Amino acid sequence: MLVCSRMELYATVVCEVMAETAASKDYDALTSFLGDYGCFQILMMVLLSLSAVPPGYMGVLAVFVADTPGYRCRAPPLNSTLNDSGSSSSATTPGPDSCSRYRLSCNGTGVSNDTETCAHGWDYSTDVYINTIVTEWDLVCDNAWKVPMSTSLFFLGFLAGCAGNGHASDRFGRKKVFFLTTILHALTALLQAASVNWIMFAILNLLRGYSQNYSVSHILGSELLGKSSRVTFCLIGHCIGYAVGYAMLPLLAYFIRSWRMLQVASAIPSLLLLPLWWVIPESPRWLLHQGHVEEAEHVIRNAAKINKISAPDVIFNSEDCLEFKKVKGENQRKYSYMDFMHIPNLRNTVIVGFFLCVSVNIVFYGMSLNTSNLTGNIYLNCFTSAVIEIVAYVANWPLIKWFPRPTVICCTMMFSGVMLMFIQLVPEDMPVLVQVFALGGKMGVSCSFGVIFLFFTELIPTVVRNMGLGAITTVSHTGTIICPYILYLGIHFKALPFLILGLFSIVAAASSMLLPDTRNSKLPDLISQTRPIRSCCSQKESGNETTMV
Structure with missing residues (x-):
C-alpha cells in the first residue's frame, strides 16, 4: 500500500513536470516581439537608473554629516x-x-x-565645515560613541527595510513599495534637518535607512526588461546611477558646509522622482504571477506602442501558460520565509548568499565610510572613491560576458583582500601608498558589489525573488551595522580595520565558488527552476523532486 502510494505520488510529480515543460511558455519568449533596446527599454533603464541616485549617497551621508573636525x-x-x-x-x-x-x-x-x-x-575647527552633528551636540570624548551609533542605526533601518520592503513588494507590488519608500526618504531627510537633539536625529536615521529602495528598483527594472537589456541595466545603468549618487555627495558637501542644509539637499532627488509614478509601470511578471493577466497585457501593449511596433492579438494565453494560471500552480500559493527552509535548492542558495553578501557589504560600506580617515582632502578622497566605483562597474560589463559570475566575484574579492592586507606592510611615513592600496581594495569590492544583485536576481525565482533578496540583504546588513565600529578600532591601531576588511574579502571570495553560474540562463520564474549549489549533497534531480513534492 505504501509502495503504491509512493508510486502514485512519483507519477503525479513526473506528470506535473512534463506538463509544465510542454505546456508552459517562457515569459521572455512571449514578449520577445518588444526587442531588447527599444524606446521603452531605454526609457525604463534611464529612469530606474536615476532612481538609484538617492541610495548612492544615503549610506555614506554620514561621512560629511557626522564627521568630527579638530x-x-x-x-x-x-x-x-x-x-x-x-x-x-x-x-x-x-x-x-x-x-x-x-x-x-x-x-x-x-x-x-x-x-x-x-x-x-x-x-x-571651521576650516572644513560650518557645522556637523558632532559640533551641534558635542559628540566627542564621552559622547563620541553616539557618532558610530547613529550610523549603525541607519544600517539597522536598512536591514529592517530589506526584509519588510521585500515581503511587501512581493505581496503588494514592486511599484507601490518603490514609491512609498521614495516618499519616506524625502520626509525623513527633511525632518532630520529640523532635529532638535541627537535622539531625534538617530530615530529619523533609523527610518531613513528603512527607506532604502535600491533592491526594489533593481527588481522592478530586472522584471520589466528582457535578458540582454536586463544585464545592461543591472551592471551598467543601475550601478552607475548608484555611483553617480555617491559622486554627487562630495560635490554637494563642498558647496554646502552646514549639515542641516546638506540634509535638505539630499531630499531633493527623491522628490524629483515622485512624478515618475505616471511613467514607470508595475512589473508584468509580478502581475502575471498574481493572476492579473489583463493588467500585464496592458503594460506590454503600452511598451509596444512606445516602441512603435504591433503587439499580437493575444500575448498571454492563460489556458496555455501553466505558470500564469490563477486556478492552480506555484503562483497560486502565497509563499512565506518558512518555505526557504523547506526547499533544499532555495535554502542552500540563500545560506551561501548570506555568507557572501555579509562579507561584500561589510567591505564595501567599510571602505566607503572610511573615506574621512584617509590622508588628504576629504572631498577629493570621496569623489575619487566614487569615480573608482564607476570604473569598476564599467569593467564588469566585459568580465560578465567573458567569465562565469562566481569566477568574477571570487577574483575581484580576492584582489580586494590582497590590497587591504598589504596596507599593514606600508610604513607610516608613506600615507600615499596606503591610499593607493585602499582605493585598489575599493575597486575590487565595487566590482563584486555591482555583480552580486544581478547574480542573485538570476538565482532566485520570480515568485519569491523580492523575499529572497530581502532575506539575503537583511542578513548582509547585520554586518554593515558593525562597520562604523570596525572603523572606530582604527583609533587604537590604524591598520586593524583594513586587516578585518581584508579577511572578509577572502571569505567572500571562497564562498562565491559554491554558487552555480547563471550566464546565458533564463530568469527563473518557478521554485522548481531553482538551481542547486555546487555540492555533492545537493543534486538537481533530487532537489527538484523534493521541491515539487
Missing part, C-alpha cells in the same frame, strides 16, 4: 577666572588631549599637573 577645550568665561580681589584664581590651558585641560595654579603663577574635564564645552 576640537579643543573651550576656555571658561573671563569672569569665572577672577577672585574677589580681581586676580586670577583658576584658569586653564590646553591639556594632554582634546578631552581635558590643565588647571592653572591658584596664584596664577604657573600650570599645575592637575587636569579637569572640558566643563565649558569645546571649540571646533
Whole structure:
C-alpha cells in the first residue's frame, strides 16, 4: 500500500513536470516581439537608473554629516577666572588631549599637573565645515560613541527595510513599495534637518535607512526588461546611477558646509522622482504571477506602442501558460520565509548568499565610510572613491560576458583582500601608498558589489525573488551595522580595520565558488527552476523532486 502510494505520488510529480515543460511558455519568449533596446527599454533603464541616485549617497551621508573636525577645550568665561580681589584664581590651558585641560595654579603663577574635564564645552575647527552633528551636540570624548551609533542605526533601518520592503513588494507590488519608500526618504531627510537633539536625529536615521529602495528598483527594472537589456541595466545603468549618487555627495558637501542644509539637499532627488509614478509601470511578471493577466497585457501593449511596433492579438494565453494560471500552480500559493527552509535548492542558495553578501557589504560600506580617515582632502578622497566605483562597474560589463559570475566575484574579492592586507606592510611615513592600496581594495569590492544583485536576481525565482533578496540583504546588513565600529578600532591601531576588511574579502571570495553560474540562463520564474549549489549533497534531480513534492 505504501509502495503504491509512493508510486502514485512519483507519477503525479513526473506528470506535473512534463506538463509544465510542454505546456508552459517562457515569459521572455512571449514578449520577445518588444526587442531588447527599444524606446521603452531605454526609457525604463534611464529612469530606474536615476532612481538609484538617492541610495548612492544615503549610506555614506554620514561621512560629511557626522564627521568630527579638530576640537579643543573651550576656555571658561573671563569672569569665572577672577577672585574677589580681581586676580586670577583658576584658569586653564590646553591639556594632554582634546578631552581635558590643565588647571592653572591658584596664584596664577604657573600650570599645575592637575587636569579637569572640558566643563565649558569645546571649540571646533571651521576650516572644513560650518557645522556637523558632532559640533551641534558635542559628540566627542564621552559622547563620541553616539557618532558610530547613529550610523549603525541607519544600517539597522536598512536591514529592517530589506526584509519588510521585500515581503511587501512581493505581496503588494514592486511599484507601490518603490514609491512609498521614495516618499519616506524625502520626509525623513527633511525632518532630520529640523532635529532638535541627537535622539531625534538617530530615530529619523533609523527610518531613513528603512527607506532604502535600491533592491526594489533593481527588481522592478530586472522584471520589466528582457535578458540582454536586463544585464545592461543591472551592471551598467543601475550601478552607475548608484555611483553617480555617491559622486554627487562630495560635490554637494563642498558647496554646502552646514549639515542641516546638506540634509535638505539630499531630499531633493527623491522628490524629483515622485512624478515618475505616471511613467514607470508595475512589473508584468509580478502581475502575471498574481493572476492579473489583463493588467500585464496592458503594460506590454503600452511598451509596444512606445516602441512603435504591433503587439499580437493575444500575448498571454492563460489556458496555455501553466505558470500564469490563477486556478492552480506555484503562483497560486502565497509563499512565506518558512518555505526557504523547506526547499533544499532555495535554502542552500540563500545560506551561501548570506555568507557572501555579509562579507561584500561589510567591505564595501567599510571602505566607503572610511573615506574621512584617509590622508588628504576629504572631498577629493570621496569623489575619487566614487569615480573608482564607476570604473569598476564599467569593467564588469566585459568580465560578465567573458567569465562565469562566481569566477568574477571570487577574483575581484580576492584582489580586494590582497590590497587591504598589504596596507599593514606600508610604513607610516608613506600615507600615499596606503591610499593607493585602499582605493585598489575599493575597486575590487565595487566590482563584486555591482555583480552580486544581478547574480542573485538570476538565482532566485520570480515568485519569491523580492523575499529572497530581502532575506539575503537583511542578513548582509547585520554586518554593515558593525562597520562604523570596525572603523572606530582604527583609533587604537590604524591598520586593524583594513586587516578585518581584508579577511572578509577572502571569505567572500571562497564562498562565491559554491554558487552555480547563471550566464546565458533564463530568469527563473518557478521554485522548481531553482538551481542547486555546487555540492555533492545537493543534486538537481533530487532537489527538484523534493521541491515539487
